[in-house]
Amino acid sequence: MSIARLSAADLNLLPVFQVLLEERNVTRAAGRLNLTQPAISRNLARLRQLFNDPLFTRTPKGLSPTPRAEALASQLYHSLQELSLLIEPPLFIPSEAQNTFRLATTDYGTQVLLPAVVSRLRREAPHVDLEIIPWQENLLHQLDQESIDLAICTVTDAPAAVHGRGVGDDKFVCVVSAANPLSESGIDLQAYARQPHALITMGGARKGAIDYLLEEQGLARRIALRVPHFVAALSLVAQSDLILTIPFGLAQSCAQHYQLKILPFPMEQSGFTYSIVWHERYMKDAAHIWLRQLVFEELTETLHKLKTNFTA
Numbered sequence: 320m321s322i323a324r325l326s327a328a329d330l331n332l333l334p335v336f337q338v339l340l341e342e343r344n345v346t347r348a349a350g351r352l353n354l355t356q357p358a359i360s361r362n363l364a365r366l367r368q369l370f371n372d373p374l375f376t377r378t379p380k381g382l383s384p385t386p387r388a389e390a391l392a393s394q395l396y397h398s399l400q401e402l403s404l405l406i407e408p409p410l411f412i413p414s415e416a417q418n419t420f421r422l423a424t425t426d427y428g429t430q431v432l433l434p435a436v437v438s439r440l441r442r443e444a445p446h447v448d449l450e451i452i453p454w455q456e457n458l459l460h461q462l463d464q465e466s467i468d469l470a471i472c473t474v475t476d477a478p479a480a481v482h483g484r485g486v487g488d489d490k491f492v493c494v495v496s497a498a499n500p501l502s503e504s505g506i507d508l509q510a511y512a513r514q515p516h517a518l519i520t521m522g523g524a525r526k527g528a529i530d531y532l533l534e535e536q537g538l539a540r541r542i543a544l545r546v547p548h549f550v551a552a553l554s555l556v557a558q559s560d561l562i563l564t565i566p567f568g569l570a571q572s573c574a575q576h577y578q579l580k581i582l583p584f585p586m587e588q589s590g591f592t593y594s595i596v597w598h599e600r601y602m603k604d605a606a607h608i609w610l611r612q613l614v615f616e617e618l619t620e621t622l623h624k625l626k627t628n629f630t631a
Contacts, residue, residue: 332369335362337399339374340392343381411605413444418606422614423452424471425521427549427565431572431625432471432593435617443613454521462598469610470596471618483596486615487622489566490590491529494579496557502580506562508536511585515543517561519552529564532586553577568625593622 335352339359342348349359367374370391375382384392424433429451440447452467462470462481474483493511495501506514518527525545533539544561546552549569556563557577570581595614601607 329365329369332362332366333395333399335359336366336374336388336391337395339363339382340384340388340395343375343383345382409605411609413447413609415446416444416606417446419448419450420469420610421450421452421467422469422471423454423458423467425454425549427569428454428471430550431568432618432621435621436614439613439617462596468597468601468607469614471593471614472596473591474594474596480599481596482599482602483594484611484615485592485594486618488590488592488626489568489622490588491564491584492567492570493582493584494553494556494563494565494570494574495561495582496559497578497580499560499580501562501582506582506585508538508585511562512538512540514540514562515560516540517544517546517552517556517559517563518542519549519563519565520545520547527564528591529584532588536586553579568622571625593618 335348335354338348338351339345342351345356345359345363348354349356352359354362363375370387372387373385374388375384377383422433433451437449440449454470454472458467458470458472471486474481493506501510501514512533520527530540544552544555544559546555549565550573552563552565553569553573554577555561557579564584567581570579573579574581595611595618597607597611
């Protein structure tokens with residue numbers, strides 16, 4: 320059937336046809352569909368015209384399908400089921416789901432923020448797979464191209480098609496080797512600017528947020544080491560005289576392991592917000608809604624615990 324002919328057909332008749340096939344009785348069909356018996360009879364007349372077949376004959380026991388109706392029965396049932404799924408997607412059941420989700424974040428996000436997420440995923444949805452994608456500068460473009468489902472990051476200028484939800488705040492602190500004299504003496508802003516620094520260059524950036532804060536004070540720092548990963552930076556700083564400025568959540572989680580001393584960042588700062596972000600095409604997707612809520616709850620709890628311990 321052509322699209323033009325299909326659009327001219329009254330597809331509202333098909334559910335009536337299905338119920339008549341199941342009930343074999345006009346009265347019972349009318350009751351199920353909340354229609355009158357005359358309305359069912361009129362619909363049946365139109366169905367006969369649509370299919371060019373009587374479809375049913377009357378017998379003492381009710382309606383008896385014609386061979387044509389019998390042949391249509393199975394195909395009609397499955398077609399209506401498929402149409403129903405188009406209008407109302409199937410219920411997402413985490414314990415039975417077999418989805419694969421792609422989530423983008425930094426190695427910090429993976430190490431500090433995601434353990435609770437993965438643990439809950441394994442409990443509630445053991446057949447769901449999670450793939451972690453490294454954070455990149457073109458992250459929002461990846462969202463638009465459908466190559467990732469969800470991202471954990473700080474975003475200030477997301478395009479209109481990208482939606483987000485804040486999960487918690489953090490602030491910068493400094494970490495130095497336990498052998499660094501600064502670990503005992505502390506540091507003020509002028510001394511901070513004079514010291515050699517390590518910078519985590521996410522996305523290849525030559526400057527970090529700290530450099531712009533220093534410029535507001537007419538100061539600049541020397542970046543003696545640039546490294547693209549949080550965890551690698553911690554290991555390198557632990558064996559050098561460099562200062563590394565990182566989120567407190569990461570410092571709190573990793574400083575003891577690398578034998579680093581946490582120092583307050585020596586100037587006022589407004590902090591920043593972590594968010595989960597996704598493309599608008601997933602707004603009504605049941606599986607994605609479930610994933611977003613799970614990640615939101617676990618990240619909110621993790622960041623709250625870290626913030627509670629914030630003493631720097």
